[in-house]
Amino acid sequence: MKSSAILSLGSLALSLAISGNVAAGPVWNAASCVASKTTPKTMDCKSAAPGPVYSAALSGWSAAGTANFAAADIKYYGGGLGVSAKGESGSPQHAIDNKGGTDAVLMYFDTNFALKQLSTGWINRDADVSILRYTGTAPLQLGASRVNNLLAVPGWELVGNYSTLTKSTPLNFNDTNKTASWWLVSAYNSAYNGVAASGALNNNNDYFKLNGFKGEVVPNEVPEPATWSLVGLALLGIGAARRKARLG
Structure with a gap:
């Protein structure tokens, strides 16, 4: 016995x-993000109570055609965070969209993080999304890459393409608990992995605003x-x- x-x-x-150690469930509300006072084109976000407070820095990026990613404006509008590339203005171009260029939000968390849920507060036409993570050891330089060669950079991985997001139901993904400090939430583009768009996934007609996100903190793997x-x-x-x- x-x-x-x-x-x-x-x-x-x-x-x-x-x-x-896995601490589940910190939630970020996009409405609480504020423009960074130190880094241009960046939003500083804190997770909502209750529980420990974690930080996330969000920056806007956009890549037109086969051009490199370039820093873009990111701002909270009615319905969520949107991205405006140089030369874009007005609705719906201030959304995260893939019309004329592929807009994306680069997220940096101050801990090892499994991003698992996105919510949208505004959608026009369609809302398909590509989600990637970066786990490389070299400093991240998104501006040195294009959509169609990003996955050739060591450390970048396409977590998945997801179609037809809705305002009423958050997108849940990453059931295998992939973690990273860097995540890229992009309007869908089939050029990330070179697989032609099919089914409900379409290029050039996706517009959405990011209203919130959540996941699981994994502070220690040892x-x-x-x-x-x-x-x-x-x-x-x-x-x-x-x-x-x-x-x-």
């Missing part, structure tokens, strides 16, 4: 160590020292139980 109890403790400790102590005690307990079983 004691041996079983020790083995159960060992299994629990090992499970805690392997799973890591167990804390206290957790390692539990693992050590558990392994010692497993060894003692086996020795006792052999002697018995």
Whole structure:
């Protein structure tokens, strides 16, 4: 009976160590984001209460045709955050759209983050989205890349293309808990992965404003020292139980 109890403790400790620390559910409301006082064309956002407060910096980008991404204006309008490239003005061009150029919001979180949900507060015509993450070791330089060669840069990955977002239902994705500090939320473009648009996914007719986003914080992928102590005690307990079983 004691041996079983020790083995159960060992299994629990090992499970805690392997799973890591995951704090679920911080939520960002786009209406609470404010223009950065230090970085042009950037919004500073804080997660909503309750719970710990996390920071996110959002910048606007746009790439026309085969041109490189260029910094664009990002601003909160009625219904959510929109992006306006140079030369664009008025509705619907101040949305995140793919008409004339592909608009995107680059998100930087101050922790390792699994982005899992987006909500939209305004849509015109259609709302298809491409979501990517960057986990590379080199400094991120989005302005050195185009839509059709971004995935050739080490560290960039297309998380997925998602069609027909609605204002009434948030988009849930990333069930496999992929994490990164850098995420790119873009109007859909088939050139990211070179696969022709099909089905409900279409180029050139997507307009939406980002109203909020949420996910899971993963601050540590390596167990804390206290957790390692539990693992050590558990392994010692497993060894003692086996020795006792052999002697018995």
